[in-house]
Amino acid sequence: MSGGKVRLRRLEPAAIGGVMSREAANFRTYWRGTTFSSVLEPIVYLLAFGLGLSATLVDEVAGVPYVQYVGTGMVATAVIFSSALPAMFGTFVKHRFQNTYDAILAAPVDVEELVSAEMLWIGMRASVYGCVPLLVTIAFGLDPAWGMLLTPLFCLATALGFAGFGIAVAAMVAKIDQFNYVTALFVTPLFLVSGAFFPIDELPQGVQILAQLNPLHQLVELVRGGAFGFEAIDLVRFAGLVGFSFVMWRVAVNRMTARLID
Amino acid sequence: MAAIELRGVVKRFGPIVAVDGLDLDVPEGICLGLLGPNGAGKSTTMRLLTGQALPDAGELRALGHELPSDAKAARAEMGVVPQLDNLDVDVTVEDNLAVFARLYRVPDVAAAVDRSLDLARLRGRRRDAVDELSGGMRRRLLLARGLVHEPRLILLDEPTVGLDPQIRTQLWTLIDDLRSRGTTILMSTHYIEEAERLADEVAVMAGGRIISRGRPAELIARHAGRETAEVYAPPDRLAEARGIAEADGLRVRPAGPAIAIVGSERAGNGSVPDGAVRRAASLEDVFVLLTGEEAE
Numbered sequence: 001m002s003g004g005k006v007r008l009r010r011l012e013p014a015a016i017g018g019v020m021s022r023e024a025a026n027f028r029t030y031w032r033g034t035t036f037s038s039v040l041e042p043i044v045y046l047l048a049f050g051l052g053l054s055a056t057l058v059d060e061v062a063g064v065p066y067v068q069y070v071g072t073g074m075v076a077t078a079v080i081f082s083s084a085l086p087a088m089f090g091t092f093v094k095h096r097f098q099n100t101y102d103a104i105l106a107a108p109v110d111v112e113e114l115v116s117a118e119m120l121w122i123g124m125r126a127s128v129y130g131c132v133p134l135l136v137t138i139a140f141g142l143d144p145a146w147g148m149l150l151t152p153l154f155c156l157a158t159a160l161g162f163a164g165f166g167i168a169v170a171a172m173v174a175k176i177d178q179f180n181y182v183t184a185l186f187v188t189p190l191f192l193v194s195g196a197f198f199p200i201d202e203l204p205q206g207v208q209i210l211a212q213l214n215p216l217h218q219l220v221e222l223v224r225g226g227a228f229g230f231e232a233i234d235l236v237r238f239a240g241l242v243g244f245s246f247v248m249w250r251v252a253v254n255r256m257t258a259r260l261i262d
Numbered sequence: 263m264a265a266i267e268l269r270g271v272v273k274r275f276g277p278i279v280a281v282d283g284l285d286l287d288v289p290e291g292i293c294l295g296l297l298g299p300n301g302a303g304k305s306t307t308m309r310l311l312t313g314q315a316l317p318d319a320g321e322l323r324a325l326g327h328e329l330p331s332d333a334k335a336a337r338a339e340m341g342v343v344p345q346l347d348n349l350d351v352d353v354t355v356e357d358n359l360a361v362f363a364r365l366y367r368v369p370d371v372a373a374a375v376d377r378s379l380d381l382a383r384l385r386g387r388r389r390d391a392v393d394e395l396s397g398g399m400r401r402r403l404l405l406a407r408g409l410v411h412e413p414r415l416i417l418l419d420e421p422t423v424g425l426d427p428q429i430r431t432q433l434w435t436l437i438d439d440l441r442s443r444g445t446t447i448l449m450s451t452h453y454i455e456e457a458e459r460l461a462d463e464v465a466v467m468a469g470g471r472i473i474s475r476g477r478p479a480e481l482i483a484r485h486a487g488r489e490t491a492e493v494y495a496p497p498d499r500l501a502e503a504r505g506i507a508e509a510d511g512l513r514v515r516p517a518g519p520a521i522a523i524v525g526s527e528r529a530g531n532g533s534v535p536d537g538a539v540r541r542a543a544s545l546e547d548v549f550v551l552l553t554g555e556e557a558e
Contacts, residue, residue: 008335018365022350025361029352029391099348106312106342106408107365108334262275262306262315 008108011116015109019117022104027125035129038082042074042133046140049197061199064228071137073196075130075151075223076158076216080191083126083159087166088179091118091256095170101260111257115167119249122163123156130155134223147226154222157241158215164248171255195220215244263326265290265415265446266311271320273306273470280306282470284320290414293437293447295461297454297545299553303470304450305345308419311448312337325415338366341413343405345420351393355384355403358392359410366411374410381436382406398429405436416440418449422456434459454546464545468553478545485551486543487525491534494520503535515550524551 027034046067054066061069094100104114131151138144169182193200193207194216200208211217218237225234266288273281281303288294296304309315311324313333322329327336349358356375363374379385382402384395392400401422408416421437422430430453437460441447451457457464458478465475474481493503500521504514507523510533515522524547526534534540 008338014367015365018361018367021364022361025353025357026350098350099344099346100350102314102344102346103348103362103407104365105314106337106344107362108338108367109365110334260314262273262309 010110011113015113016117016120018107019104019109019114020121022100023118023121034082038078038129038132039136042071042078042136045074045077046071046133046136064224065141067140068137068142068227069224070197071133071140071142072224072227073194073220074133074137075155076194076196076219077191078133079126079130079155079159079219080162080187080216082129083122083162084166084187085183086125087118087122087163088170088182089176090122091167091170092173092176092179095259096176105260111260112253114260115164115253115256116249118167119160119163119252122166123160123245126159126163127152127155130159134227142227145227147230150226151223154219154226154238154241157238157245158219161215161241161245161248164245164252167252168248168255171252171259190214190216193217215241263290264288264323265325266448267321267323268307268310269321271307271310271322272318273303273310273315274318279470281310281317284471286465286472288446288448290446291444292462293441293449293460295457295464296448296450296467297452297457297461297464297549298450298467299452302452302467302553304452304467305419306470307467308342308417308448308450311417312340312342338411339413340415340417341408341411342417343408343419343421345423347400347404349392349400349404349407352391354389354391355379355395356388358403359407362407363410368411377412378406378410381409397425398432401425401429401433402436405433409440413445415446415448418447420450420452422451422453430456454544454549458545466549466552473552474548481548482543482545484548486547487527488543489525489527489540490543490547491523491526491529491538491540492517492520493523493535493538495535499535506535507533509533513551515547517550522547522550 049070051067058066060066101114105111134148134151173179193203193211194214195211200211200217203211218240222234222237225231264287266286268284268286271281271284272279284307296307298304306315310317310322311329313330316330324336325339329336356379359375359378360371363371368374379388382405384399384403387395387399392403395403405421418437422433434456437447441460449460461478463476464478464481465472474485476484493500495503504521507514507529510530512526512529512533513524515524523529523534524543526540
């Protein structure tokens with residue numbers, strides 16, 4: 001081959017970069033639609049929930065104007081909808097319909113590199129889209145704060161985990177319809193009890209405990225920490241998100257290996 | 263050194279034995295045609311060679327690399343052209359090539375893309391999306407993508423399956439060019455004409471193992487003799503002709519609406535009916551006799 005002997009190790013940047021360059025090439029063909037909906041959705045939600053509810057039922061929550069409360073919380077919904085769902089559907093379509101992974105795995109790329117690259121790409125994209133609701137909320141009156149600069153990092157740590165979750169689910173389901181169960185049983189409950197729209201401390205005790213295990217809730221708390229002031233426990237929250245992503249990475253690699261290698 | 267060495271390779275999918283004790287050597291610089299009916303184990307053999315399938319038993323080496331433990335290094339030096347079109351259809355022709363040049367760690371991606379575009383004769387379409395290309399152009403691009411890193415070994419898995427004759431001929435010209443440049447090629451096919459035209463050697467595969475191997479002319483001489491007589495007649499006359507030929511020790515195979523009496527040069531008086539069409543024995547005769555399948 002041109003270039004002579006190549007060094008081949010685990011998790012080679014060249015392999016991961018090559019897979020991500022494929023994603024980038026595809027993204028250039030559809031970024032407009034995805035970006036349009038990512039910007040419009042938080043605006044619509046803020047108008048409907050924020051302005052609508054705050055004008056009629058709720059002025060503020062925990063001393064924060066409701067529009068700003070919902071706007072900071074919506075970072076979490078943007079992250080899960082731009083990580084878990086694209087990972088589930090994208091992985092399924094690329095594997096079952098487009099045979100993309102057969103082509104990539106015929107090159108010097110292994111499943112671990114393939115999954116890592118897919119997670120990184122989705123994670124990076126979701127960390128950008130996750131910031132959009134925050135920017136929209138600033139336009140709606142939220143004061144900028146230095147802590148907000150960490151929002152992309154918090155989004156990335158969370159999105160990597162949900163990307164891994166989506167990839168693992170795609171490797172395990174037999175038919176694309178089965179994503180409906182996953183969405184109804186996991187994705188929707190996770191964002192509803194994340195504290196994005198209402199505080200979880202009004203919920204029953206058991207649900208509150210479960211909510212602490214919800215990565216989206218930890219993300220919401222971290223984003224609000226960036227906007228309104230951090231607490232010491234936020235370090236633990238961030239470490240928890242990193243741990244969540246690491247576990248989901250290994251699960252995704254394991255499930256995809258079982259799916260892709262006969 | 264052989265480019266590919268397989269010894270006693272077995273691959274099972276549940277109760278199905280897809281590859282059953284396969285022994286196969288492919289010397290460097292030849293084109294070996296792996297000829298067999300659907301389900302013979304050809305595609306599984308290809309996947310074993312790329313590490314996308316793991317053997318249940320046996321030893322595999324490709325370009326000196328142990329498989330599957332060193333499959334990634336082996337894949338860096340081989341090119342794979344799949345049976346199914348798995349190009350990125352919304353992406354431009356040149357981006358499809360550039361992505362794979364990066365995956366193969368080619369140092370000069372732009373030069374590799376230009377070279378591949380020339381090979382596929384698609385330089386004028388480089389900025390078009392793949393879904394704007396004709397079927398023939400897409401197959402040429404698929405081939406060029408597998409060659410973007412100038413591999414030492416190429417695996418062609420049914421490279422022209424489902425294509426119309428004109429596109430098939432275009433692909434054959436490209437493959438023939440690679441062969442003449444000394445690239446080692448392992449090509450699975452179930453098209454007799456493709457194997458006959460492109461392969462230096464043909465290995466006939468059935469039931470997950472090689473049942474005969476040699477140069478096309480050798481296989482024909484070994485299994486079919488020099489001449490085949492085709493008999494066209496109503497079914498009852500065909501049955502009668504078959505019975506007479508088989509009683510004379512000749513092998514008879516179906517040939518569409520006719521029967522083919524293989525090795526008819528050895529026929530005694532009256533064993534081949536008057537009016538039979540005599541022709542040189544072919545690889546198709548060998549394939550049908552060995553596998554029991556109708557040729558395509």
